[in-house]
Amino acid sequence: MSTWLRVLSALSLPLVLGVGVGWAQTQAAPAANPCATCHDDVVAAFANNPHTRTSSATVNKQITNICEGCHGDGTKHAAEGDKTLIQVPKGGGGAKVCLSCHHDKPGFEYTAMGFHSSASVSCSECHSIHGAPAAPLLRTAVGSLCVSCHLEQKNTFAKPYAHFLGRGGIECISCHNPHGGAGADRNLKKTYAGELPCASCHPETQGPFVFTHVTGMAGNCMSCHEPHGSNNNKMLTRARVDQLCLECHTTLPAGTLGPQPPSFHDLRSPRYTNCTVCHVAIHGSNTSPMLLR
């Protein structure tokens, strides 16, 4: 099964690319830009900007000047040279300009009223449309960009057990969608199966299992783990494993889900304070109801 899929994928790539390239030959080259008369350096640098390929100017042919796609009609500004006569997208109004094209792109559909937008964080606070060298036109590297505001996360990543942020392509955006998404946990990037992003790198924890632990039912990965960084082993929320387990696995009259251990689990013995030595399949098991294997 896996081999034919790989072969099929490998064969299909050049085929579909070829179709695409062939299609593209019918497209006309964009027209010369009159803004270059004064802003020649900006226009020259913009030649390699992703917007040159996908802006309404080049795609829909509704306007002839690519700059006007974001800055509006520049006729008066060009004639009089007055800076106030040209639209400069910034703040919440600027976001509307960006979203006029981007709102229907995958991953952007919830941006207009997303968490960043609500906190008055507009597109230009993270993106430099003219100044960034390459897509996605970020002002700085993504990790340092996010923690420049999210200082609590910066300090959490300083803890000894943390994800290797900034190394090997692991960035904030590996797990988070800064533009927002659907559902209550809308800042998280879900897998195609709708799982938390943890499943992308830790698939062995996802199952589905016959005897499942909390995953996706009464809790999730964050019930036990600190996803950014922790002082505790395995990025756990508690320093001792037995403490972590017993905070759920104590059945008092409260009527909550989670059975308590039998009485021979004598916590004065280190055998029983290291719960996972016996309950090795702590994320879920297919053959042991008590997650013993």
Added chain:
Amino acid sequence: MAKRLFYVVALVLALCWAALGVAQPTQFSLELGYQWVSVSGNESIFRTQVNEKQGLQLRSFSLTTSDTSSGTKLFDRLQVDAGTLGATSQGYFRIDTGLARAYNLRIFYRHSELYSALVDFANPLLADGVDISEHTFNHASDFVNLDLELIPGHMFTPLLQYSWMRYMGPGTTTLHTGEDEFQLNSDFRETVQEVNGGVGFHIGTFAGSVLQGWRIFDSSQTDALVYGAGAGNNTKPVLGRDINLSNYTGSSHSDGTFPMTNAYVSGTLTPGLRLVGSYVRADMKSSTEETDAGTGNLASFMLARFYSGFTRSAEASSESLNWRGDLRVEWEPLDGLQLLAGYTKRHRDQDGLATIADMYANAVTFSGADAKTINTLLTSTTAMQRDENVLELKASTRNLGPVQLWVGYADAKQDLTVTPDAAEIVVPGGQGGDFTRDVKLYSAGVTFTVSTLKLAVDWKKDDADNAIVRTDYLNQERWRARLSWTLGQFLRLVGTTEKITGENPTTGIDREATTKHWAGDLEITPVKDLIFRLGYGEYKVDSTTTIRQPQDFSLVASVYNEDGTSKDAAVSYRFGRGGFEVGLSKFENTGSMPLTVDRTFARVDFDITKAWGVLVQYETRKYEDDVLSIANFDAKWYGLFLRWRN
């Protein structure tokens, strides 16, 4: 890894050659060199926390180019990035290319090495002088993802996604059997493939996509007794008999193929009125076969027997249907005034079936009679179902001068049914039932902006009528504030503070938790290209809840505390042909896990010629565990890299 680095460098150079041949390069940079690592103290903890490696390393590579020529061409933009490939635990390679109105293609590869060998995790023999966990792993993960969009900008755009991941490597684990635990060597391998195909559409004011995909996974693990581990963790006799395991082998295999569906649509019904909907569905399936066998002197309280060996086999299958639908309406009746109403429904159900056959050889009662072979057969079924319905309302306005306001309300109704197999219940209570929870979420925020000063304060409060698990709060409140101020290019100041309180006063749970945090960052640029950075942060976590100790049923408070500070400082300077950046940081924590982490770093780069330069990088990390000094390490890693750029 060296072989992989060779392939990657060869691919990079081939891409460079191709790109430089047909296109006009705009930016190109390659940093290749050697990294040395020196560790004193506990190298296992260093590898668990840091895992830097010694050897040849492609530190970074980037190529951004475009082909603006007319006529036939393969791409009009090409962006290639790579970072820390070679002697490293984390590396990546990325290609992002496309041709206007023809295709967009992104290929991403990541190699990760995950290592864990701790002192005080899964180590019941720590007091006996054993200083390493019985659970370790040294796994490597390789991940490739490909995203292809054809004829972007047209009404219909075919979409293709493919990913492949392999996660594998050796480790150690434990086996609980015969009333003892024994350490095992394990070898684990899992591959996961996903292929998704579909179409994006852009019809009038509506846009969206529909993707249908499949996930294929295959996982296997083999286990064998660690040499010398036959005495187990329990050194005391069980009912007068020494327990040991002389031989053990086990294997398990799981696989599954299941479909996934993703769809979303967004569109403008009338000016100012927007509709967004999304749907995700995965019908997960998994089947498992597992066998193991062992010999030794063993005991079973469940059978009330001693026995000398066992063979076990199990077949299991599980299914989990997981879907989520989300619909929201966004309306802007006045410029700057936005209203939102959304509804989300989530469903997950899970059914499992396991058939487990066990054979115990030479089983003898505790009184020494009835030596025989005992076979047991157990068929177990499990079922769970969870539904969640969330109604969300929100209003925000940004046309009140310097003030932006938003208020939100949501009502999340959760319904969970758990049906365990009654035969499997060891301790009655808490293993199943119907659980409902209704959480009302109130939130509000205000942002005040004057010139470059921005102050944002937000508040969130959750009120729940019930807890499903003991760690669910009935009341939770969060206050958060963020201040930022810039003074031209000279100064940038950011400060944040946050307080979260949660409680569940239900008798027998008595849960209270408070998290406080504040931090500030100051960046000063007295002259162009000279930057000083200072950061300081404090946090405090206090949590308590009632637990019952199993051995005597006594009630005690489970208390967890963190009290920490984080300080960092750095200076960077760029001059004509080079620059440097040096910095240090100190992280301290007291409370339940007292520790200190000191870090320093220095980077110097210098251009020998316009195209060629050198880069020296030096980093240190010193970890001190105030309770377990055997976990401490003091490490430094430094590298010399040659840089080539256009």
